[in-house]
Amino acid sequence: MQPEITDPTxxxxxxxxxxGQAMLSVRGLKKVYQTDAGDIEAVRNLTFDLRPGELACxxxxxxxxxxxxxxxxxxxxxPTAGEVLLDxxxxxxxxxxxxxxxxxxxxxxxxxxxxxxxxxxxLKNQGVPKAERARLVEDALEAVGLSHVPRSYPWxxxxxxxQRVAIARAIAYQPExxxxxxxxxxxxxxxxxxxxxxxxxxxxxxxxTVLFVTHDIDESVYLGExxxxxxxxxxxxQEDLTIDLPADRDQLNTRALPRFxxxxxxxxxxxxxxxxxxxxxxxxDTV
Amino acid sequence: xxxxxxxxxxxxxxxxxxxxxxxxxxxxxxxxxxRPAPLAATFVQTWLGDRILSDVLPSMGRxxxxxxxxxxxxxxxxxxxxxxxxxxxxxxxxxxxxxAIPPPVLxxxxxxxxxxxxxxxxxxxxxxxxxxxxxxxxxxxxAIDAVLSDSARTYGITGRARVRYLVLPSAGPQIMAGIRQCxxxxxxxxVISEMFASSSGLGFxxxxxxxxxxxxxxxxxxxxxxxxxVAMSFIFQWTERRxxxxxxxxxxxxxxx
Numbered sequence: 001m002q003p004e005i006t007d008p009t010x011x012x013x014x015x016x017x018x019x020g021q022a023m024l025s026v027r028g029l030k031k032v033y034q035t036d037a038g039d040i041e042a043v044r045n046l047t048f049d050l051r052p053g054e055l056a057c058x059x060x061x062x063x064x065x066x067x068x069x070x071x072x073x074x075x076x077x078x079p080t081a082g083e084v085l086l087d088x089x090x091x092x093x094x095x096x097x098x099x100x101x102x103x104x105x106x107x108x109x110x111x112x113x114x115x116x117x118x119x120x121x122x123l124k125n126q127g128v129p130k131a132e133r134a135r136l137v138e139d140a141l142e143a144v145g146l147s148h149v150p151r152s153y154p155w156x157x158x159x160x161x162x163q164r165v166a167i168a169r170a171i172a173y174q175p176e177x178x179x180x181x182x183x184x185x186x187x188x189x190x191x192x193x194x195x196x197x198x199x200x201x202x203x204x205x206x207x208x209t210v211l212f213v214t215h216d217i218d219e220s221v222y223l224g225e226x227x228x229x230x231x232x233x234x235x236x237x238q239e240d241l242t243i244d245l246p247a248d249r250d251q252l253n254t255r256a257l258p259r260f261x262x263x264x265x266x267x268x269x270x271x272x273x274x275x276x277x278x279x280x281x282x283x284x285d286t287v
Numbered sequence: 288x289x290x291x292x293x294x295x296x297x298x299x300x301x302x303x304x305x306x307x308x309x310x311x312x313x314x315x316x317x318x319x320x321x322r323p324a325p326l327a328a329t330f331v332q333t334w335l336g337d338r339i340l341s342d343v344l345p346s347m348g349r350x351x352x353x354x355x356x357x358x359x360x361x362x363x364x365x366x367x368x369x370x371x372x373x374x375x376x377x378x379x380x381x382x383x384x385x386x387a388i389p390p391p392v393l394x395x396x397x398x399x400x401x402x403x404x405x406x407x408x409x410x411x412x413x414x415x416x417x418x419x420x421x422x423x424x425x426x427x428x429x430a431i432d433a434v435l436s437d438s439a440r441t442y443g444i445t446g447r448a449r450v451r452y453l454v455l456p457s458a459g460p461q462i463m464a465g466i467r468q469c470x471x472x473x474x475x476x477x478v479i480s481e482m483f484a485s486s487s488g489l490g491f492x493x494x495x496x497x498x499x500x501x502x503x504x505x506x507x508x509x510x511x512x513x514x515x516x517v518a519m520s521f522i523f524q525w526t527e528r529r530x531x532x533x534x535x536x537x538x539x540x541x542x543x544x
Contacts, residue, residue: 071437074441075441076437076440076441093440094440094441094442094443096443098441099441099442100437100438100441102434102437102438104434107432107434107435108434108435108437108438109438110435110452110453110456111533111534111537112456112457112459112533112534113452113533121442121444121452122442122443122444125442125443125444125448125452126443153533153536153537155533155536155537155540155541156536156540169442173442
């Protein structure tokens, strides 16, 4: 089935699945910001689907509207046109089955609550019974390797650990879709490698659908089963690439594979093309 | 040891000042100049008797009622105005106007409107104390971090839970700053409200002493006002340290970085 396309000249190149098979569907998404200086078209036309349990990375040159897209998907912002479907239902506000991990860990955790309370709050707010809540929080902290600091405040922890708390909060919430907005952009390289492996582990263990936004090409290839490359703004899908690396990945061996280098090369080239303003064939005749 | 040291620092200057005062006023015979020893004696005589019940406690009761009402009004009003954009734009100029009016000029007006009652005195205190709390709360609510707010939204923390878990704690530091100002204004207004058409209370008694040339008694009244102020400040600091422990910790970490 072809995705519904609002304007035939701006055909988006993302993989679309038959109705009913996608966990997350982005359909002809367009976002135009109205400012005093005139309209700014951040996202022109994006269409792609995520299968249940898929881990997809979204990369694009800086300023390619990645954050805008994520805000539209998470229901924090209404798109100008097009729609987002979660499990077949249109997203109108932040959906219950979705959790978001933001880049700014220092600003996404409640500084007046201890680690445990931060992870527990969304569950408490949903009326999850106390015993179950305790179990979920315990498991989530365990999964991110933080069971030893439940009584600390987030700001007493290092950046990487704070981001782990944010991830634990997302896991405990038991979402079907986990959105991550450049979550490791602000942590140091070593912590980053650890956190990347943590995401792979958590993803495998929980079978959650993950959409991971990043500007780091290596990270996208290392993490994803699939990499969706965005064009520069106004954004369309530049390429939708399947990452055929083995499912078991580790920082040393996977990154040393010839196939990893090839894929990395390919994504890099695409991003360079995108930066130069190259657009996929179907979208290039738009302007 | 540390506590002892802190206590030493806190008490050193007051002791020194009293010493200086002692030395400077030792030879004085003027009745207008207060001297430490006679003043202490007068203090005990004047205040540690019936006047505690007839003047000190009623005054402090009104102060407490006024301050609490002002905090309640200021915080709830501030939450509302701070959260609703159009309401904020609508009310801002008016609030600035009311804030600029010195509350003592309202005393005669309130006397006519409310009558010469305890309610009038409490109303005077509220009319002055509410502004710093209200305006600080509005600012605090406005300054909520956008990412934190988005986080709360994505986890479905809205409505009442949002106020409780996000808005109030986030505005906490500003609200406390407002309350601090509110307390000192409250003490001033407590005295002023009792200076007009009153028959009891600290303000009334002090003015009464002054008019009947009971100068040492007048001074002792001023001392008791100072002591009340110090006590309020200590209670406030104690509470603030507990309520905003996270904030002070966070600031310390930020400053160290």
